[in-house]
Amino acid sequence: MSLLEIQGVSKRFGGLQALNRVSLHVSEGEILGLIGPNGAGKTTLFNVINGVYRPEEGRVIFRGQDITGRPPYEIARLGIARAHQIVRPLNELTVLENVMVGACFGRENRSLREAREIALAVLEQVGLAGKRDVEAARLNVAEKKRLELARALAARPYLILLDEVLAGLNPTEVATMLEVIRAIRASGITVLMIEHLMHAVMNVSDRIVVLDYGEVIAEGIPQEIAHHPRVIEAYLGDPRLSQSLLEAQGG
Amino acid sequence: MSMWRSISWWFTLIVLLGAGLWPIASGSATGREDMFLILMLVTLASSLNILLGYTGYVNFGHIVFFGLGGYIGFYLMHRQGWSLGPAMIAGGLATAALALVLGTIILRLRGAYFALATIGINEAVRAFVANFEPFGGATGMSLNFAVYQAYGGAAQALWIAYGVLLAVTLLTVGISFAVKHSKFGLGLMAIREDEDAALVLGVRGPRAKTLAYALSALFPGMVGVLFFFKNGNIEPGDAFRLHLSIETLVMVMLGGQGTVWGPILGAALYERLRGYLLTSPLFKSLHLAFAGMLLLLIILFVPAGVIGWLRARFPAIRRVIP
Numbered sequence: 321m322s323l324l325e326i327q328g329v330s331k332r333f334g335g336l337q338a339l340n341r342v343s344l345h346v347s348e349g350e351i352l353g354l355i356g357p358n359g360a361g362k363t364t365l366f367n368v369i370n371g372v373y374r375p376e377e378g379r380v381i382f383r384g385q386d387i388t389g390r391p392p393y394e395i396a397r398l399g400i401a402r403a404h405q406i407v408r409p410l411n412e413l414t415v416l417e418n419v420m421v422g423a424c425f426g427r428e429n430r431s432l433r434e435a436r437e438i439a440l441a442v443l444e445q446v447g448l449a450g451k452r453d454v455e456a457a458r459l460n461v462a463e464k465k466r467l468e469l470a471r472a473l474a475a476r477p478y479l480i481l482l483d484e485v486l487a488g489l490n491p492t493e494v495a496t497m498l499e500v501i502r503a504i505r506a507s508g509i510t511v512l513m514i515e516h517l518m519h520a521v522m523n524v525s526d527r528i529v530v531l532d533y534g535e536v537i538a539e540g541i542p543q544e545i546a547h548h549p550r551v552i553e554a555y556l557g558d559p560r561l562s563q564s565l566l567e568a569q570g571g
Numbered sequence: 572m573s574m575w576r577s578i579s580w581w582f583t584l585i586v587l588l589g590a591g592l593w594p595i596a597s598g599s600a601t602g603r604e605d606m607f608l609i610l611m612l613v614t615l616a617s618s619l620n621i622l623l624g625y626t627g628y629v630n631f632g633h634i635v636f637f638g639l640g641g642y643i644g645f646y647l648m649h650r651q652g653w654s655l656g657p658a659m660i661a662g663g664l665a666t667a668a669l670a671l672v673l674g675t676i677i678l679r680l681r682g683a684y685f686a687l688a689t690i691g692i693n694e695a696v697r698a699f700v701a702n703f704e705p706f707g708g709a710t711g712m713s714l715n716f717a718v719y720q721a722y723g724g725a726a727q728a729l730w731i732a733y734g735v736l737l738a739v740t741l742l743t744v745g746i747s748f749a750v751k752h753s754k755f756g757l758g759l760m761a762i763r764e765d766e767d768a769a770l771v772l773g774v775r776g777p778r779a780k781t782l783a784y785a786l787s788a789l790f791p792g793m794v795g796v797l798f799f800f801k802n803g804n805i806e807p808g809d810a811f812r813l814h815l816s817i818e819t820l821v822m823v824m825l826g827g828q829g830t831v832w833g834p835i836l837g838a839a840l841y842e843r844l845r846g847y848l849l850t851s852p853l854f855k856s857l858h859l860a861f862a863g864m865l866l867l868l869i870i871l872f873v874p875a876g877v878i879g880w881l882r883a884r885f886p887a888i889r890r891v892i893p
Contacts, residue, residue: 372767393775393776401772404771409764409765410761421757421769421772421774422773424754424758425758425775432754435754475772
């Protein structure tokens with residue numbers, strides 16, 4: 321069953337068509353990878369889903385409810401949480417307080433005391449328990465990424481939007497993070513993730529949707545996507561040209 | 572209420588109560604006048620801190636609530652024959668209600684734009700009151716001396732006003748403490764750190780900010796009534812002193828914004844300092860210039876204020892000083 325349904329969504333910034341009648345769906349319990357070259361409109365789509373932008377056209381349906389144009393805080397409370405691409409820690413609050421914000425104001429709308437328990441458990445899960453009383457500003461980049469994730473998880477969402485949580489991590493950290501993402505799905509949370517790290521996203525996703533110039537150009541299981549001519553074209557240019565170049569060099 | 576189990580709250584309560592009761596115990600009228608001013612400033616600074624320190628919105632027009640609350644309470648006592656208590660509560664509720672309405676409009680603005688709007692509000696209300704006949708227009712109103720008879724004479728009335736102010740100060744600091752340690756307060760601090768991220772995390776930004784603004788307007792409204800009751804007369808120039816808004820900002824910044832003790836310490840320190848400057852022949856007419864310099868130095872060198880500076884040096888005091 322579809323948890324999230326995006327129906328013909330368009331978003332324009334001045335003369336730039338950031339999203340052009342984008343339609344896709346996310347099924348309950350899956351990990352859906354969203355890929356595409358820089359400027360394809362991936363983050364804009366996240367901003368439309370969680371209410372930061374209102375689309376000019378189309379609808380966003382979440383758990384059977386039309387959430388198009390609702391403010392971000394209402395959408396958060398309905399059960400969509402998000403980890404930002406550019407980390408946004410609440411700098412002067414401690415790591416624990418940051419995560420408590422997620423639990424307090426997320427889907428379950430917990431009291432301060434319950435939020436504390438949830439936050440401690442989530443910090444344990446993402447491996448930040450040792451830093452709970454540190455000011456968020458003092459964390460390094462990898463830790464801040466994990467904090468973003470922890471905050472989103474503490475909301476106990478139905479759907480989590482992960483925006484390039486692997487970017488800037490070293491190979492060991494990437495491997496750890498992929499384990500965390502699998503564990504998130506195993507705990508019953510559906511994952512929609514934007515990722516540039518191709519081998520990682522191919523490895524972890526059940527299904528992949530490819531955006532280019534604001535349009536969906538391909539959709540399928542990872543193996544199909546890897547060999548899809550339009551995807552290769554979007555990333556590398558003309559596939560026949562690249563193919564012939566490769567052959568010419570090989571010959 | 573978990574705050575009654577907190578050491579730091581008991582510490583705060585005992586210090587404030589001790590300082591506040593001292594003039595009553597010693598019966599010293601000068602001590603009372605000094606403490607009246609300090610407690611008034613503590614209340615103004617602590618209430619400003621709810622918006623400035625917790626929520627991160629700079630308000631240059633905090634004093635508008637002091638002036639307007641004072642006017643409303645004064646009007647009710649002078650023209651309608653209300654007694655001090657109900658007039659004070661009416662003054663506070665009226666300014667909180669005004670903030671609720673204003674907040675839904677101007678809290679859409681962020682940063683410098685909000686700060687500018689708050690100055691505009693102060694000037695607009697001053698202009699309105701100066702031309703509003705029921706409030707006595709530009710000349711204001713004076714209490715009939717006979718009004719004090721109901722409180723056992725003028726001397727007794729001053730003690731009563733002082734006692735009520737002490738209660739209001741304890742209430743303000745108590746609310747400040749409770750907010751800081753509540754879920755509501757956590758939402759406000761999330762807004763202060765990154766408003767857009769807070770919204771995505773589910774904090775109902777518009778509502779939380781408006782409530783914080785209304786709460787920070789309630790107490791100056793009440794204190795304004797007490798101050799002008801004690802004063803005996805009220806006029807627009809006295810009620811809406813923009814520089815008092817700025818001095819209140821200095822107090823919060825000096826003590827440490829976003830902490831419970833910052834505004835208390837800042838208000839007390841600043842009042843002593845101002846007392847010295849005003850009586851010293853050298854600095855007499857320069858005390859505002861001095862306040863400006865002080866603000867500049869704090870922002871440049873000790874942005875966390877005295878309390879923030881102490882906490883960074885001695886983390887253990889966090890447990891005692893909230």
